[in-house]
Amino acid sequence: MTPDPRKTTLIAGLRRQGISDERVLAALESVPREAFVEDAFADQAYADQALPMSCGQTISQPYVVAFMTQALNVDAGHRVLEIGTGSGYQAAVLSQLCKRVYTVERFRTLAEKSASRFKALKIRNVTQQVGDGYKGWPQLAPFDRVIVTAAAKDVPRALWEQMVVGGIMVIPLEERAGKQDLYRITRTAEGVEREHLLPVRFVPLVEGLPKGSET
Ligand code: SAH
Numbered sequence: 352m353t354p355d356p357r358k359t360t361l362i363a364g365l366r367r368q369g370i371s372d373e374r375v376l377a378a379l380e381s382v383p384r385e386a387f388v389e390d391a392f393a394d395q396a397y398a399d400q401a402l403p404m405s406c407g408q409t410i411s412q413p414y415v416v417a418f419m420t421q422a423l424n425v426d427a428g429h430r431v432l433e434i435g436t437g438s439g440y441q442a443a444v445l446s447q448l449c450k451r452v453y454t455v456e457r458f459r460t461l462a463e464k465s466a467s468r469f470k471a472l473k474i475r476n477v478t479q480q481v482g483d484g485y486k487g488w489p490q491l492a493p494f495d496r497v498i499v500t501a502a503a504k505d506v507p508r509a510l511w512e513q514m515v516v517g518g519i520m521v522i523p524l525e526e527r528a529g530k531q532d533l534y535r536i537t538r539t540a541e542g543v544e545r546e547h548l549l550p551v552r553f554v555p556l557v558e559g560l561p562k563g564s565e566t
Contacts, residue, residue, distance in 0.1 A: 354380070357397035361413055364399055370417045378447035379417055386468055387440035401552075406458045408554055410438040411500060415551060419521045422535050422548055423496050425449045430491075432513065434484030434556070435500035439465025442477050445498070452477045453491055455484040457560050485558050487513040494518065501556035502531045506543075514538045523553045 362380055370376060385396035388410060392402045401412045411419075419441070425431060429449040433442050436456035442465070445452045454477060456462040462481045469477050480488060484499070485507045492513035499510065499522040506522060514520060520536040533548040 361397045365417050372421045375421045378444045382443045387438040422521045429495040431496040432494040433498050436465050439468050455480050455482050502553040503556040523551045
């Protein structure tokens with residue numbers, strides 16, 4: 352099959368912007384982003400930009416997905432916990448690189464939509480749950496990697512506790528109102544090491560489940 356020229360351009364752009372992990376680039380190449388964007392934005396699926404989706408949420412910009420995936424340093428044996436399934440795109444990219452992705456979303460509508468996308472694309476190593484990601488997924492812990500795709504004020508304790516020693520978490524934090532930064536948190540035998548990666552813009556991580564009509 353000839354590659355979609357828009358996709359080739361996007362991947363070349365990611366390379367130019369410093370995404371150098373070939374496995375990450377191959378994963379982005381293999382997942383059809385058009386299957387994860389709303390129909391109205393299908394023609395923009397390979398533009399390097401975030402796009403709106405239902406429930407007032409956004410599918411992240413491809414560069415940010417690639418950057419976070421690279422920073423997570425995933426390997427084929429890993430079990431990865433994602434908070435904020437959203438469209439399912441980030442989980443689909445991760446599914447190409449690890450053993451299994453466990454992903455938590457607070458909106459049932461989004462979880463169901465992403466489930467049908469995984470099914471259509473025959474992605475079978477993603478396990479989903481509707482729930483509050485602040486709590487992680489204690490029944491299935493520990494995880495080798497944790498990725499949070501919505502901005503929190505600080506690192507939710509449960510997520511840190513559910514990671515193996517040596518585990519890596521990539522998370523956007525909004526420690527001061529209006530200013531978000533992406534961090535890589537490594538769990539060490541002594542505690543945590545924290546590394547600043549880059550300024551970002553994510554929807555907020557919201558505690559608890561939506562009420563009634565909001566789901
Ligand atoms: N990873 C997504 C990006 C989603 S945007 C993608 O690839 O499309 C962030 C998502 O986090 C939204 O869908 C939002 O509903 C969800 N979210 C916010 N707070 C949450 C919480 N406490 N638990 C689970 N999901 C949450």
